[in-house]
Amino acid sequence: MTNRFSFAVEAVDGAARTGAISMYRGQIRTPAFMPVGTAATVKAMKPETVRKTGADIILGNTYHLMLRPGAERVAKLGGLHKFMNWHRPILTDSGGFQVYSLAKIRKVRDDGVEFRSHLSGEMLFLGPRESMAIQRELGSDIAMLFDECPQHGASDSDLQAAVKRTLDWAAICAEQPRAEGQLYFGIVQGANVPELRQRCAEELVAMDFDGYAIGGVSVGEPEPEMMHAVEITEPHLPADKARYAMGLGTPAQLIELVARGVDMFDCVLPTRVARNGTAYTTRGAINLRAGHQKENFGPIEEGCDCFACTHHTRAYLRHLLKAGEILGLRMLSVHNSHFFLEVMRDIRRHLANGTFDDYREEFIANYQPTSKVIEGRANSKLAKS
Numbered sequence: 001m002t003n004r005f006s007f008a009v010e011a012v013d014g015a016a017r018t019g020a021i022s023m024y025r026g027q028i029r030t031p032a033f034m035p036v037g038t039a040a041t042v043k044a045m046k047p048e049t050v051r052k053t054g055a056d057i058i059l060g061n062t063y064h065l066m067l068r069p070g071a072e073r074v075a076k077l078g079g080l081h082k083f084m085n086w087h088r089p090i091l092t093d094s095g096g097f098q099v100y101s102l103a104k105i106r107k108v109r110d111d112g113v114e115f116r117s118h119l120s121g122e123m124l125f126l127g128p129r130e131s132m133a134i135q136r137e138l139g140s141d142i143a144m145l146f147d148e149c150p151q152h153g154a155s156d157s158d159l160q161a162a163v164k165r166t167l168d169w170a171a172i173c174a175e176q177p178r179a180e181g182q183l184y185f186g187i188v189q190g191a192n193v194p195e196l197r198q199r200c201a202e203e204l205v206a207m208d209f210d211g212y213a214i215g216g217v218s219v220g221e222p223e224p225e226m227m228h229a230v231e232i233t234e235p236h237l238p239a240d241k242a243r244y245a246m247g248l249g250t251p252a253q254l255i256e257l258v259a260r261g262v263d264m265f266d267c268v269l270p271t272r273v274a275r276n277g278t279a280y281t282t283r284g285a286i287n288l289r290a291g292h293q294k295e296n297f298g299p300i301e302e303g304c305d306c307f308a309c310t311h312h313t314r315a316y317l318r319h320l321l322k323a324g325e326i327l328g329l330r331m332l333s334v335h336n337s338h339f340f341l342e343v344m345r346d347i348r349r350h351l352a353n354g355t356f357d358d359y360r361e362e363f364i365a366n367y368q369p370t371s372k373v374i375e376g377r378a379n380s381k382l383a384k385s
Contacts, residue, residue, distance in 0.1 A: 005183060005210065007242050011351045015234065015261035018351040021211075021242055023141055024181045025081070026088045028056040030242065031258045033344045034091060034266040035337055039064050040074075040084040043271040044326075044333040047086045053306070053334070054341040056088060057141075059266045062134050063095035063126070067119055071137040079139030079179075091266075092140035094131045094187075097247065100149040100219075108148060110165065128169040132176035140182065144213065145173040147187040152220035159191050163200045174207055183210035185244060191216055192225050194232045201236035212237050213244040214262070227256065234261040251280060251343050252367045255360050258347055270340050274332035277321045280339045284368030288332065293318040306338035307331070 009019040021028040035042045035050055038061045042050050050058065060080055065071060077083050080090055099106055099113045106115030112127020128146040135143035146169050150162040166189045173184065186204035190196030204212060214233045217226045230245060237243050244264035245257050254265055270280070277289035281301045287293075288300070299309035300317070308317070308331035320328025343363075350359040 005181075007211070007240065009239070011354075013351055013354065013356045014259065016258050016347075016351060016356055017261065017263070018348045019263070023089050023183075025141055026056060028089055028264075029344075029348060030263040031254075031344055031347050032056055032264050033254065033340045034059045034264065035270065035340075036061075036266055036268045037084065037086070037090075038268075039068070040080060042333075042337070044274070044330045045271070045337065047084065049307075049334060050086070050337065051088070053338045054345060055337070058086060058088075058090055060084075060090050060092045060138065060140060061095070061098070062092050062131060062138070063098035065092075065138060066095065066126075066134050067117055071134040075137040075139070079137075081139065089141040090138075091142040091185075092135045092138055092144065093246070094135070094144040094146040095126055096131070096144075096147045096187075097149055097215075099126060100151070108165070110168070112146075112169075113148075128172040129176060132173050132178075136177060136179045136182065139179045142183045142185055142211070143178070145170050145184060145186050145209070147189055147215055149189065149216050149219065150191060152191075154191065156193075159189075159193060159196055163189050163196050166200060167203050170204055170207060170209075174209070185209060185211040185213050185242075187213045187215040187246070188233050188237075189216045190229075190233070192221070192229050192232070197229065197233045198236050201233055205236070205238055209241075211242040211244060211264075213246050215246050217245060218247050218249060223253070226253075227260065230257060230260050230262065237261075251340065252364055252369070254340070254343060255347065255363055259356075259360060267340075270336035271333045274336050275329050277318075277328075277332070278336075279332050280336050282363065283366055288314060288318050289321050290318075300332075300335050301339070304335065304338070304342070306335050308335040308338075 004024050006022045009017045011018050019030050035055050035058050037058045074080055074083050081087050099115055102115050106113050112125055114125050117124055131146035147166040148162040150159050170186055186209040188201045190200045214230055217229050242263045245262045248265055248267055278285050279288055279300045293314045296314040317328055317331055350356040
């Protein structure tokens with residue numbers, strides 16, 4: 001395998017842009033949404049189904065895979081791509097966000113984080129060397145650097161310490177050997193403090209990584225603060241590298257973040273809310289368990305060409321959900337994943353045609369804000385699930 005990496009911007013509208021990341025295992029069209037495959041699977045979906053939704057890349061989770069089945073075992077079985085039968089690009093996060101989620105059972109040190117497994121209670125350690133070694137064994141195409149994500153509302157001293165550790169750990173990560181063709185993406189921290197965001201971004205850029213992520217967003221802060229964190233970070237990131245907003249967001253948020261210059265996204269929402277009977281439409285999220293759906297013989301969304309909408313009615317899907325049938329969860333997962341990726345396709349098309357502003361205005365005007373239950377990063381104790 002050789003590294004055939006390149007990133008090209010093809011059209012620009014203000015800060016928004018469309019282009020492509022070309023890699024050995026395929027091209028990632030940007031803006032791109034990455035379905036989340038926490039434990040080497042996108043929940044309730046077969047790999048070929050994920051591909052049919054239009055996904056160019058998926059996300060795997062270092063923390064969960066190190067616990068079960070273990071990175072060494074995945075490596076012995078041929079690496080993550082072969083293990084899960086997904087032969088297009090995979091991005092692995094560093095495990096840092098999950099360690100952040102375990103605030104009550106972990107201890108941050110200058111060399112990494114000591115924490116207890118949420119599965120066995122065993123005391124474990126994860127630092128920059130360990131994280132990159134695990135991602136190397138998994139064989140992902142894009143490996144995220146190990147960083148410290150501070151809690152929302154952290155003190156100034158804690159924020160400064162988190163940025164310092166993130167930069168110190170990034171320098172260590174940069175020295176670690178990579179899987180063949182593997183890219184390294186740095187993660188910018190700094191909460192909503194412009195000076196910290198600028199410092200973190202500029203020092204990471206000086207280390208010359210392959211791409212950059214905006215971390216520490218959607219960790220409990222109001223949406224305006226989340227957008228502000230992106231706005232104060234983006235100007236300090238290079239125009240010739242991909243920009244990734246981690247753990248975001250709702251369809252409306254994705255469009256607003258593209259308008260702020262972001263190229264890549266991931267979020268658990270499409271499959272997570274599907275398990276609660278929620279489906280996304282261009283007018284907002286709807287509850288298919290609701291009683292008024294039981295005689296609705298239309299699709300989830302008129303004009304949607306996903307398998308769920310072309311083969312099943314809302315009434316049937318409600319029946320499946322109320323009966324506890326797995327097919328209902330699968331069909332909503334298929335529709336929601338397709339919907340998020342369709343939004344990405346629409347964004348790319350409108351950017352290419354110079355009509356993005358009109359599309360953005362119309363979508364936001366029609367889209368009803370969703371319940372707080374399903375907004376943002378869907379924060380829970382191990383959110384990537």
